[in-house]
Amino acid sequence: MNPRNTLKILQRTTLFTLGLFILAFGIAISIRANLGTGPVIAMPTVLSFATPLSVGTLSIIFNMVMVMISMVISGRSFPLFQLMQIPAAFLFGFFIDISMLLTPWVDPQNYLMQWIWVIISILIIAVGVHIEMKPKLTYIPADGLVALLAMKTPLQLGNVKMIFDWTLVAAATVLSLVLLGGLEGVREGTVAAAFGVGMILKLIANVEQQFRVDKRYD
Secondary structure, three states: OOHHHHHHHHHHHHHHHHHHHHHHHHHHHHHHHOOOOOHHHHHHHHHHHHOOOOHHHHHHHHHHHHHHHHHHHHHHHOOHHHHHHHHHHHHHHHHHHHHHHHOOOOOOOOHHHHHHHHHHHHHHHHHHHHHHHOOOOOOOHHHHHHHHHHHHOOOOHHHHHHHHHHHHHHHHHHHHHHHHOOOOOOOHHHHHHHHHHHHHHHHHHHHHHHHOHHHHHO
């Protein structure tokens, strides 16, 4: 393999892994804030209250379902290299559990501090999603499905992300009510994340379009 190509792949892999960890770290903070998790992790979080499995393990299972949905939508046009989403999902689940171990210090003692941590988590999650998607190497399956839907519709990525997130919020809410008899892992912070992450992604996209930063990865 050409050394230049090898270096480029290494750079993209490093950037993707960094984005994945930042995303997982933001998710861990949202869980620790105890005001409702981000939409992408809402269903695994709800299920973690009903099963002995960790949020990271349930995230892996959830993302495997996302891979299957992407394959159904794409049909025969599903790129084989996107099977890299599978190891990415396992790495993401591992990063979530590691991030939970790294963030016991996020322990808000009042409602205001809960909201401060929710806002911080939204910013971190959006940055993580952006960095993860930027190298165009692969995606975690949930974000891969969002990217696929953005390609197949006239909607901007941020708008697709927002619609996708709201769908997950609704599903997690129903799941929580059915399995737990109340709301666990889905609260006002989840609603804020459903709006906030997509809005920040659109803001980043607009800034990049203005300054043409994305050309360095083409």
